[in-house]
Amino acid sequence: DTAVSQTPKYLVTQMGNDKSIKCEQNLGHDTMYWYKQDSKKFLKIMFSYNNKELIINETVPNRFSPKSPDKAHLNLHINSLELGDSAVYFCASSPYRGSTEAFFGQGTRLTVV
Amino acid sequence: SQKIEQNSEALNIQEGKTATLTCNYTNYSPAYLQWYRQDPGRGPVFLLLIRENEKEKRKERLKVTFDTTLKQSLFHITASQPADSATYLCALDMTTDSWGKLQFGAGTQVVVTP
Secondary structure, three states: OOOEEEEOOEEEEOOOOOEEEEEEEOOOOOEEEEEEEOOOOOEEEEEEEEOOEEEEEOOOOOOEEEEEEEOOEEEEEEOOOOHHHOEEEEEEEEOOOOOOOOEEOOOEEEEEO | OOOEEEOOOOEEEEOOOOEEEEEEEOOOOOOEEEEEEEOOOOOOEEEEEEEOOOOEEEEOOEEEEEEOOOOEEEEEEOOOOHHHOEEEEEEEEOOOOOOOOEEEOOOEEEEEEO
């Protein structure tokens, strides 16, 4: 019944590794997002896809690559992980492009050691 | 870019009282402003949205006001309960072409004591 689900919930990995976070929404929404919440609790948008099309791409290192195989899924792949990538990553969805509220997943806490 | 300021200090309030949170922004007025609730270890949950042409919005014990002259939104929790304890985030829509690109404040923690 979970509307927006992310896996894994926790991810601990060493510097230099490549990892992926998966996100799925069962709400039938067209738009999905990745947000990063750092240690100071600021939520910052990273990417947004609308019907598998990239529509928002903030200033994010190109080590971060989102992939949307279909409109219900938006995965985030991170190459060559760095200490500064440690944060909580949230996936979210909205009914349509430019719609109001966002529905968030429970987050993935990434710790790079 | 837009700067969003919320009270960084936790708001401690007694059960039954009204909690009032502030969200100030610096630049252009957004098309709409949203308030979210975030519990520890969870994702934000949408509470209310108010548009630039609306002065006030209510939902059960929650009330939001939006003053584009002051560049400020106030979020009120009336008859507060311990279950209202959480961090409350305000979010502004940053774009003029309705892409849904939200910019969030850092949030204000509310602690309601019995």
